[in-house]
Amino acid sequence: MAAAVSGDVKDLALAALGLERINWAERDMPVLRAIRERFDAEKPLAGMKMSACLHVTAETANLARTLVAGGADLVLVASNPLSTQDDVAASLVQDFNIPVYAIKGEDESSYYRHIAAALKHSPNVTMDDGADLVSAMIFIALNRLDDLHPELKAWAKTLSAAERTGLVENVVASMEETTTGVIRLRAMEKDGVLKLPVIAVNDAETKHFFDNRYGTGQSTLDGVIRATDMLLAGRRVVVCGYGWCGKGVASRAKGLGAHVIVTEVNPVRGLEAAMDGFEVMDISKAATTGDLFITVTGNIHVIREEHFALMKDGAMICNSGHFNVELALDSLEKIATTTNKKVREFVDEYVLSDGRKLYVLGEGRLINLAAAHGHPASVMDMSFATQALATEWSIKQKGELKNAVYNVPKAVDQWVAALKLQTMGIAIDTLTEEQRKYLNSWEIGT
Structure with missing residues (x-):
């Protein structure tokens, strides 16, 4: 028709x-x-x-x-x-x-x-x-x-x-x-x-308490796993950004057995990540140790040329922020001697001058929608x-x-x-008239 x-x-x-x-x-x-x-x-x-x-x-x-x-x-x-x-x-x-x-x-x-x-x-x-x-x-x-x-x-x-x-x-x-x-x-x-x-x-x-946290957390790792078939247990996963999306990704990666490292520019969020039990460090240090990098900041060029240069052989890099600008892929293209597109669906290989290979997932676009179903x-x-x-x-x-x-x-x-x-079949309590009055008054103290 x-x-x-x-x-x-x-x-x-x-x-x-x-x-x-x-x-x-x-x-x-x-x-x-x-x-x-x-x-x-x-x-x-x-x-x-x-x-x-x-x-x-x-x-x-x-x-x-x-x-x-x-x-x-x-x-x-x-x-x-x-x-x-x-x-x-x-x-x-x-x-x-x-x-x-x-x-x-x-x-x-x-x-x-x-x-x-x-x-x-x-x-x-x-x-x-x-x-x-x-x-x-x-x-x-x-x-x-x-x-x-x-x-x-x-x-x-x-x-x-x-x-x-x-x-x-x-x-x-x-x-x-x-x-x-x-x-x-x-x-x-x-x-x-x-x-x-x-x-x-x-x-x-x-929206953001649930979609950003639980939705992004689950769907991002779904996209990574579909694209790579990697086992997250025991891997060092670097989550760049600890807003609601970053919180979701970090907690889900931890739940799958990963050792999660968080990078942040906001001191309050960095402190929160540390008290949530994650290792917190700057991206330059994290670049040397991560197996998988996931950006969720909403900012530009979070992972740059100097960070790519520090990564170990086989490191995988992806983004779950809305735009693909979080990864400075132009600079990675510049320092790579060879670029092999699509060594696997949604996986591009970049070979550096010393032979190290870095893998970019989903062309740096939203990995949860590029390689999975969102x-x-x-x-x-x-x-x-x-x-x-x-x-x-x-x-x-x-x-x-x-x-x-x-x-x-x-x-x-x-x-x-x-x-x-x-x-969902879940019932919660309702305020009594006494409780409602108390919450709207100032006269009653100890």
Whole structure:
């Protein structure tokens, strides 16, 4: 059957497999399913044109279905060239009539051509996983076309001045679900160039406490193991960064028997890692001893030329931060005498002048999505439920939000967590009237 909508996916013949994967994920996403049922009845997103730049996975597909059920006119594009599940993308087009522009392994030009497709949709609401979509809109609105990729620049040059500013002026709000993206957006706000309201979904408790910690922790090591078949027990695993993602990776690696070393630039987090029982040292020292390096900082060039030069033969290096900039791979290319791409799927070998071999996993991109399937559906159930409800909330606030970064309302966090507990068959206590009064008073002491 021919696709009923536009899009750019690898092969529509993969749709049947994608539908199976989407349905399997849905089984473990009861909170999002409950929201979809309500959205289908109430249509709170009716009349909204939405563009979402996200990892195109089975879990994301169920978010997309929820948004469409709510009445949104949605276009979905990939937020990372290696994270797309091609069968899922095909199913979204063929089975759910959602335009998708995403192909696993797409080159840079294709990636930005797909970003342009999302912008051409003239969205009223956007969703970002890393802020690439909003960043493109801001550069266009500021007429900074030379800062755009050539694919985006060529399209932006066809727009009138009013159309360029209209791209952001027509946006009610944007949802951002990554630490990296929130960092970029807060920097835009600080510099006075943020031209639309943003909801920092990543900062919601039902997102980063669970998605970042338990999701990233499990899926990162899943990606490493799939790519390498390595036994983590007894290995020295260096985790660069001890935010919520780093905490998750470190604890899961420790649970698998690894000797975990943490590197940090934040003294409080470094102290926390030490008191959590991990060895803490600077990256220069860790570089000499690590068997596996995992960056999860959201920063640029965390592992650089001087660190690659210190690593022992056979060291493996990967990244689980959103962008591939955490590893300075250009400098590794420079000092390597030989580069053997794909000695194993998702493994590139770099041979240094003294014969030492270093292995980069997943081209330095998100290892949990490049070599594995990303976070388990159960944890994404909460993240995407929060995402959907934050979208509904922001639309209700239309015209009242300033061009700033907002937190998700506390009531949304509480509702998602309560329903998640309910679906897990877990009951918790409720405050008595006496306890409620005590917590809201000051008169009662010892």
